[in-house]
Amino acid sequence: MREGAVVMKIVSAQLELSSDGNFNVINLTDRVSEFVSGSGVQDGHVYVFYQHSTGSVIIDEFEAGIMSDLKEMLDRLAPRDHPYKHHIRAVDYNGHAHLRAALMQAEVGVPVVGGKMALGTYQDILVIDDQVDYEPRYVVLQVMGE
Amino acid sequence: MGQTDAIFFWADGIVHTPLQEAVAAALPGTSAGAIARYLASPVYKDAREQLALGGEPAEFCMHVPDALHVSAGAEAVQAGITAALAVCPEALGLIGSLEPGIRPWLVVDIPRAWFERLPFAGTLAGCFSCERILFLEDAGLPSLVPGAFEYLVAASGTERGRCLLLDSSLRRAMAALDAGLPAGIILGTRRLQREFLLRRLVSQQYVMHSRPA
Numbered sequence: 468m469r470e471g472a473v474v475m476k477i478v479s480a481q482l483e484l485s486s487d488g489n490f491n492v493i494n495l496t497d498r499v500s501e502f503v504s505g506s507g508v509q510d511g512h513v514y515v516f517y518q519h520s521t522g523s524v525i526i527d528e529f530e531a532g533i534m535s536d537l538k539e540m541l542d543r544l545a546p547r548d549h550p551y552k553h554h555i556r557a558v559d560y561n562g563h564a565h566l567r568a569a570l571m572q573a574e575v576g577v578p579v580v581g582g583k584m585a586l587g588t589y590q591d592i593l594v595i596d597d598q599v600d601y602e603p604r605y606v607v608l609q610v611m612g613e
Numbered sequence: 614m615g616q617t618d619a620i621f622f623w624a625d626g627i628v629h630t631p632l633q634e635a636v637a638a639a640l641p642g643t644s645a646g647a648i649a650r651y652l653a654s655p656v657y658k659d660a661r662e663q664l665a666l667g668g669e670p671a672e673f674c675m676h677v678p679d680a681l682h683v684s685a686g687a688e689a690v691q692a693g694i695t696a697a698l699a700v701c702p703e704a705l706g707l708i709g710s711l712e713p714g715i716r717p718w719l720v721v722d723i724p725r726a727w728f729e730r731l732p733f734a735g736t737l738a739g740c741f742s743c744e745r746i747l748f749l750e751d752a753g754l755p756s757l758v759p760g761a762f763e764y765l766v767a768a769s770g771t772e773r774g775r776c777l778l779l780d781s782s783l784r785r786a787m788a789a790l791d792a793g794l795p796a797g798i799i800l801g802t803r804r805l806q807r808e809f810l811l812r813r814l815v816s817q818q819y820v821m822h823s824r825p826a
Contacts, residue, residue: 483646485653492783494800531786531798538787601654 476504477611480558488521488598490538494529494590495606499577499582502608504604507523509582515592516574518605521564522596523571541567541597557583564597572593579612615795617814619716619771621747622708625723625797626781629731630698632661632723639693643683651681657813662757665722698723700733703802707809708740710819718769720761720778721807758788766794775825779808 480502484493495515503513517524527533544567551562575592578585586592596604624634637648651657657680661800664673674694676688708717708721712731719741721728725748730735737746754760766773776795789796799805809815 483649485649487653487655487658512700523696529783531783531790531796534783534798535787577789603650 470568475508475611475613476508476511477609478508479503479607479609482608484594484596484604484605486594486596486598486604487601488596490541491596492529492534493594494591495524495594496529497587499592499608502586503579503610506578506610507582508579508610508612511579511610512576513579513608514526514574514576515608516607516609517521517594518573518607519596519598520568520573521561521598522594522604523568523573524592524594524606526575526577526586526590526592527569529588529593536550537595542568544570559599561597561599562598567595567597579610617715617777617795617812618775618779619718619769620711620814621718621720621765621769621776621781622704623720623722623778623780623785624688624728627701627779627805628704628708628719628725628737629700629711629728630740631781632694632698635694635697636690637745639690640678640681640683640685640821641693643681647681651677654680655785656680658708659738662820664724665749665757666752670724682750695727695730698727698731700731700736701802702733702736704805707802707805710815712814712816715766715814716745716769716771718742718765720724720749720765721746722749724750758785760791762794777812779805 482498486493499513499515512564515524540573549563551567553562554560577592594604594606627667627774633652633716636652642649660673660676664670670691677684677690678685717740719737747765749757749761752761753766754764765778767777769776773793774795774800778786778789778794779799780789780796781799783798786796786798797808798807
């Protein structure tokens with residue numbers, strides 16, 4: 468290795484979340500924070516990736532009113548009881564969850580500064596699981612930096 | 614912002630150890646993944662709700678190992694649960710700093726016998742007078758949501774809009790909002806402190822000596 472070269476470190480992990488869906492909101496902030504601390508990365512970026520097409524990961528304030536408003540908005544945009552064409556396949560009946568996932572995102576990134584996530588005071592990392600049944604869900608965490 | 618005259622603290626997860634953690638602690642040797650899956654399952658949620666509504670503690674303590682296919686007796690599970698439950702002194706300290714005009718109520722959804730065995734349960738009296746500790750097992754409710762909200766508001770004799778429910782369950786807090794009861798989600802003492810400061814619920818003296826976490 469060249470003397471003085473910066474060593475880029477990449478650390479990944481998968482989290483299993485137990486969730487019964489139906490707009491289940493899981494606050495991952497503390498778990499991601501622990502992951503970043505344990506990685507030893509001081510400056511870089513951490514990514515949180517939700518490995519499903521029926522939910523999302525967002526950054527927002529974990530406040531009951533905001534979560535209630537978000538659910539109401541999603542209920543208006545993609546109501547659960549709509550005759551989705553996805554249901555014609557007759558495999559599952561979660562068309563609303565797929566559309567809601569498409570409206571949000573599967574990944575968020577947060578800068579890591581001084582070994583900690585540079586989240587604002589009111590920012591939390593939240594998984595929104597809109598699947599219709601009870602199954603384990605998975606999230607991949609990846610931190611890269613020096 | 615409306616004035617708050619009464620605050621209902623849902624004890625589980627704010628004032629004492631979450632029952633879920635106590636259940637996990639009562640089953641040493643069982644894989645963490647299996648316990649986490651069980652605790653998020655509809656069968657656990659049903660059993661938990663029945664316990665909150667006044668179901669037999671022994672039945673709950675039999676159900677837990679049965680559902681997890683673990684060989685543990687109900688008595689051992691109950692002993693493990695009660696040993697793991699404890700009062701959170703930091704939360705009580707914060708509740709003690711509320712503006713004098715605000716009445717704190719404690720909402721208990723674990724069996725009275727377990728609650729009374731909590732270490733430091735006596736310290737609760739400094740924050741909640743006896744008549745302001747509500748045991749949901751006494752309420753005769755058919756379901757927690759929305760029945761508990763009506764019960765709390767009626768018990769407090771306070772106008773619904775001047776009440777506030779602080780809860781560690783987001784789903785219940787959202788259901789409370791749907792029922793017209795102001796509610797907040799609290800995960801940990803720092804969030805409790807922040808909520809108090811944001812909603813201006815603590816005394817000026819406390820504000821001068823603290824900063825939002």
